[in-house]
Amino acid sequence: MSEQASADKVPVTVLTGYLGAGKTTLLNRILSEPHGKKYAVIVNEFGEIGIDNDLVVGADEEVFEMNNGCICCTVRGDLVRILDGLMRRKGKFDAVIVETTGLADPAPVAQTFFIDENIGRRTRLDAVVTVADAKWLNDRLKDAPEAKNQIAFADVILINKTDLVSREELSEVEARIRGINPYAKVHRTERAQIPLDEVLGRHAFDLDRILDLEPEFLADEEHHDHHDHGHEHGHEHAHRHGRFKHYHDEDMQSVSLKSDKPLDPDKFFPWVQDLVQKEGPNILRCKGILSFKNDDDRFVFQGVHMILDGNHQRPWNKNEKRNSRIVFIGRNLPEEKIRLGFASCIAQ
Numbered sequence: 001m002s003e004q005a006s007a008d009k010v011p012v013t014v015l016t017g018y019l020g021a022g023k024t025t026l027l028n029r030i031l032s033e034p035h036g037k038k039y040a041v042i043v044n045e046f047g048e049i050g051i052d053n054d055l056v057v058g059a060d061e062e063v064f065e066m067n068n069g070c071i072c073c074t075v076r077g078d079l080v081r082i083l084d085g086l087m088r089r090k091g092k093f094d095a096v097i098v099e100t101t102g103l104a105d106p107a108p109v110a111q112t113f114f115i116d117e118n119i120g121r122r123t124r125l126d127a128v129v130t131v132a133d134a135k136w137l138n139d140r141l142k143d144a145p146e147a148k149n150q151i152a153f154a155d156v157i158l159i160n161k162t163d164l165v166s167r168e169e170l171s172e173v174e175a176r177i178r179g180i181n182p183y184a185k186v187h188r189t190e191r192a193q194i195p196l197d198e199v200l201g202r203h204a205f206d207l208d209r210i211l212d213l214e215p216e217f218l219a220d221e222e223h224h225d226h227h228d229h230g231h232e233h234g235h236e237h238a239h240r241h242g243r244f245k246h247y248h249d250e251d252m253q254s255v256s257l258k259s260d261k262p263l264d265p266d267k268f269f270p271w272v273q274d275l276v277q278k279e280g281p282n283i284l285r286c287k288g289i290l291s292f293k294n295d296d297d298r299f300v301f302q303g304v305h306m307i308l309d310g311n312h313q314r315p316w317n318k319n320e321k322r323n324s325r326i327v328f329i330g331r332n333l334p335e336e337k338i339r340l341g342f343a344s345c346i347a348q
Contacts, residue, residue, distance in 0.1 A: 009124040010087070012096045012113060013200055016106045016150045017131030018140050022160035023099060026131060026192040026199070030097060031066045035196060037094040039070045040086050042079070079109065080116050087122045095200050096123065105149045106130075107284060107305055113205075114307045127202035130154035130184075131192065134165045137173050141180075151177055152252050152284045152329050154184045155204035163190045180252045181329060207300045207311060255335050257326045257342045262293040264347040271341050272301075272308065280306030282333060288326030291316070293347035 017023045030039055065071055071089075073082060079098065086096065100106055106128050113125040130150045133140070137159070140147035151157065157177060162170055170188065177186060185202075187194055268290065276283060287302040301310025316322050328338065 009122060010093050010096055011126035011201060011203075012083075012098060012123050013126050013202075014098050014100065014106050014109050014128045015131070016100045016104065016128065016154070017158075018133060018136070018144065018147050018150070020136075021131040021133040022158070022189075022192045023131045025160075026158070026194075027072075027097070027099060029192065030196065031070050031072055033196075037069075038091065039200075040093045040096045041070065041072045041099065042082055042086075042096065043072060043099045079112055080119055083112075083119050083123060095126070097200070105146055106153050107149070110153075110304050111307055114304065114309060125205040126200070127155040127204035128153050129156045129158070129199050131158045131160050132173075132177070134159050134161045134170055134173055134188075138176060141176060148180060148252050148331075149284065151180045151184075152331075154181060155202060156199060157181070157184045157186045158189045158192060158194060158199075159186060160189045160192055162188045182254055183327065183329070205302065207302065207309065207313060251331045252329075253331075253333060253335075254327055254329045255333050255338055257288075257324075257328075257339065259291075259324045259342070259346055260321075261346045262291050262295075262322070263324050263345045265292045265295070265299075267347075268292070268345040271345050275338065275341060276303055276306045276308060279330070279333065283328055283330040285330075286326065286328045288324065289313075290324045290326075291322040 015023055015026070027041055027043070031041060073086070083096070086093065098109055100109055110125055110128060113120055113123060130153070132147075132151065137147065141151070159170070159173060159177070165173070174186060174188075177184075185198075187198060276286070283303065283305060285302070285304060286308075288300070290299040290301070292299060295312075296315050297312040298314060298316055299310060300313045301308055303309065326342070
């Protein structure tokens with residue numbers, strides 16, 4: 001896909017988070033602040049979400065005009081149908097925000113943008129943003145697998161209601177989040193107060209920007225080369241961020257792979273396709289930058305469950321170290337099997 005084609009598409013942010021974490025507060029800000037942009041917010045049930053009725057100017061059956069030019073609509077049926085209707089409305093939206101229910105796994109919503117061609121032509125998935133409750137997240141991670149999915153899947157995480165917990169509790173909850181997802185951008189917030197550009201317009205799903213946005217994405221992964229050293233990497237990560245706890249989540253983890261030797265594309269593609277077919281339900285996200293034998297261009301890819309998307313990005317720079325780096329985030333991943341499979345893709 002050319003850069004131009006991508007630029008014309010309306011960016012879509014998927015907003016997720018457990019019940020009561022503060023999504024509504026964030027949505028009400030988007031729908032009321034005088035930011036001069038036109039956002040469309042898709043919520044599951046208008047009545048339930050608690051959008052402030054004073055902000056509503058006019059409403060037809062499913063779409064509510066807000067007094068700052070934004071609109072809000074409810075999904076009672078199909079997300080694809082709602083998006084289709086929005087794209088036909090007069091006037092272009094700056095962005096669309098899809099709010100998932102508190103219990104929902106964001107993955108199926110994200111997959112819609114890869115699977116449905118009609119939607120994919122006119123919109124692009126921008127990022128998955130998760131709002132987490134600083135006070136209750138630790139409990140939710142114990143008793144609610146959905147809460148863990150939402151953290152693992154996110155590109156941006158707001159640890160909200162930080163004013164309700166002690167500094168120690170906040171450090172602990174942040175360390176637990178990092179144990180599940182070391183790659184998301186984490187913000188600490190009160191009453192979901194955050195500049196909207198930290199939430200919207202992140203380009204987290206743009207293949208061209210997999211690395212630009214995440215300088216720490218697979219930076220310094222040497223400690224991961226041996227399974228035993230995972231904790232060591234965590235401590236170093238913690239020191240860098242002023243945190244000294246490190247959690248190794250029992251059933252959710254990230255597996256990072258790296259090779260300084262070029263890969264054989266004829267081995268790599270069948271291997272990765274087979275892996276996501278077999279382990280797809282357990283792999284929430286994967287992304288990588290690859291160096292292939294006899295190929296001067298970097299290849300970038302990302303995936304949601306079984307759906308993979310990738311292409312050649314740009315030539316490797318002369319001063320750039322050519323290496324391949326991949327990360328998988330998921331539950332109960334067969335780490336040794338993945339490492340051995342990846343090693344077998346190195347070109348002889």
